[in-house]
Amino acid sequence: MNSNIEKAVRASFAKQTFLKTIGAELIGVSAGEVEIELPFRSDLCQQHGFLHAGVVTSIVDTACGYAALSMMPEGSEVLSVEFKINLLSPAVGEKFLARGKVVKAGKTLTFVNGEVSAKNGGDEKLIATMSATMIARAG
Amino acid sequence: MNSNIEKAVRASFAKQTFLKTIGAELIGVSAGEVEIELPFRSDLCQQHGFLHAGVVTSIVDTACGYAALSMMPEGSEVLSVEFKINLLSPAVGEKFLARGKVVKAGKTLTFVNGEVSAKNGGDEKLIATMSATMIARAG
Amino acid sequence: MNSNIEKAVRASFAKQTFLKTIGAELIGVSAGEVEIELPFRSDLCQQHGFLHAGVVTSIVDTACGYAALSMMPEGSEVLSVEFKINLLSPAVGEKFLARGKVVKAGKTLTFVNGEVSAKNGGDEKLIATMSATMIARAG
Amino acid sequence: MNSNIEKAVRASFAKQTFLKTIGAELIGVSAGEVEIELPFRSDLCQQHGFLHAGVVTSIVDTACGYAALSMMPEGSEVLSVEFKINLLSPAVGEKFLARGKVVKAGKTLTFVNGEVSAKNGGDEKLIATMSATMIARAG
Numbered sequence: 313m314n315s316n317i318e319k320a321v322r323a324s325f326a327k328q329t330f331l332k333t334i335g336a337e338l339i340g341v342s343a344g345e346v347e348i349e350l351p352f353r354s355d356l357c358q359q360h361g362f363l364h365a366g367v368v369t370s371i372v373d374t375a376c377g378y379a380a381l382s383m384m385p386e387g388s389e390v391l392s393v394e395f396k397i398n399l400l401s402p403a404v405g406e407k408f409l410a411r412g413k414v415v416k417a418g419k420t421l422t423f424v425n426g427e428v429s430a431k432n433g434g435d436e437k438l439i440a441t442m443s444a445t446m447i448a449r450a451g
Numbered sequence: 452m453n454s455n456i457e458k459a460v461r462a463s464f465a466k467q468t469f470l471k472t473i474g475a476e477l478i479g480v481s482a483g484e485v486e487i488e489l490p491f492r493s494d495l496c497q498q499h500g501f502l503h504a505g506v507v508t509s510i511v512d513t514a515c516g517y518a519a520l521s522m523m524p525e526g527s528e529v530l531s532v533e534f535k536i537n538l539l540s541p542a543v544g545e546k547f548l549a550r551g552k553v554v555k556a557g558k559t560l561t562f563v564n565g566e567v568s569a570k571n572g573g574d575e576k577l578i579a580t581m582s583a584t585m586i587a588r589a590g
Numbered sequence: 591m592n593s594n595i596e597k598a599v600r601a602s603f604a605k606q607t608f609l610k611t612i613g614a615e616l617i618g619v620s621a622g623e624v625e626i627e628l629p630f631r632s633d634l635c636q637q638h639g640f641l642h643a644g645v646v647t648s649i650v651d652t653a654c655g656y657a658a659l660s661m662m663p664e665g666s667e668v669l670s671v672e673f674k675i676n677l678l679s680p681a682v683g684e685k686f687l688a689r690g691k692v693v694k695a696g697k698t699l700t701f702v703n704g705e706v707s708a709k710n711g712g713d714e715k716l717i718a719t720m721s722a723t724m725i726a727r728a729g
Numbered sequence: 730m731n732s733n734i735e736k737a738v739r740a741s742f743a744k745q746t747f748l749k750t751i752g753a754e755l756i757g758v759s760a761g762e763v764e765i766e767l768p769f770r771s772d773l774c775q776q777h778g779f780l781h782a783g784v785v786t787s788i789v790d791t792a793c794g795y796a797a798l799s800m801m802p803e804g805s806e807v808l809s810v811e812f813k814i815n816l817l818s819p820a821v822g823e824k825f826l827a828r829g830k831v832v833k834a835g836k837t838l839t840f841v842n843g844e845v846s847a848k849n850g851g852d853e854k855l856i857a858t859m860s861a862t863m864i865a866r867a868g
Contacts, residue, residue: 364470370503
């Protein structure tokens, strides 16, 4: 992958104050695929003490967006057009790993699939899947 | 509406630590309809300084969930099965208002539509729509 | 509404051989809103004798697409980018009415909400809701 | 896989009059995965002569539904709760292959991912992806 694109993804990620607020980390960037990790925190929960669906969604939407950006021309910016998430199981774990993977990159629109796994010790369990549409904007 | 149900919604909302973290407030609960407000904060943004799509999603998913809960038998709990969000416009505003409205309440599944508006002075602009499926669980 | 646009919608509808195969009729075209009707037929059913979800989807996707086209510049063509449908109740009825209504018309993308009702005698019951994204292409 | 379940899938498929109307064939049934094929026909098209999105949706929704049914207890019936489809490319081809694959099978709800490919000579091109929720009903 073009190293300028990786730099662009990392620079854009660093500007997202909300990702800092929730403690999300960008752990993998390759062409068409991005991984984000988030450690569990008790101030990010819903009413049963599980990670809030909004936090789960935030990290996988971000992974999908940057997966799309990694395939766009240099200097592009990416915006989420829409996404759908299926919440398979309660978000219980020590860490959460979100992966976005491009299904089809187009000039205007890019389709991306996402997944979130919960990690507990050595265990990894799929807890959510996403289907997203991203749009490229000139930077 | 049954006032016990309103109490149940308010009690459940208060237990969600993530909603406190982002500053979301429950401002309206009626049968099949719930409203949540969130003031803009600079630590909840994406890379262009707009409210992060994950925050937009969090408040409208929550409004949809409690709209569903308001129609369920007393003692139920509600979980999001899935939702889709369309992001119509950048989330620019002083305050954000999320509304969830039940389309069809069933014994197991409840379908809910959601909307998010951005408020700027006297202006209110629709910025996102949600279509969600919620499931009732015995409490 | 520009009458050329209504003509364009009607001309495009007439070219869709599948809509003829299933007996769909274009019954209303206005700016940002389109209605399509389909009489029940026993060769359009699923395993319980209800109208097949694929037929329900076909008419409401089409209504959403033309609702979007009605807001686009003359000479445009419209393609579905994605849609989500919630199937609220079994599709039981003598006639089915699909309505598409534009939520936000943009230069490239247009967001549309759709609904399908089943008609039985004087009764009309909401059986499905759609949330769709459409894209304009130069004709 | 339990051969009674395969029989149940085949028997249910045979009862769907709409699938006969469009010429869909059930070509593969295994535990958690179902494949359906549809030859192109000129009476199943949209305005540009491509296979109609409603037909694409019909075959992949059906593949997803039966993939879910293949994991349910004997005697169950399956209904689509909701699905979302992303239309990646125009549906141009001699044959179309829809695959549904279970992501998570639950007691009440089953989550399924679907794909549709267009076949042209030896070529196979992914043209659509689906994310669906199915519900089990006692038969």
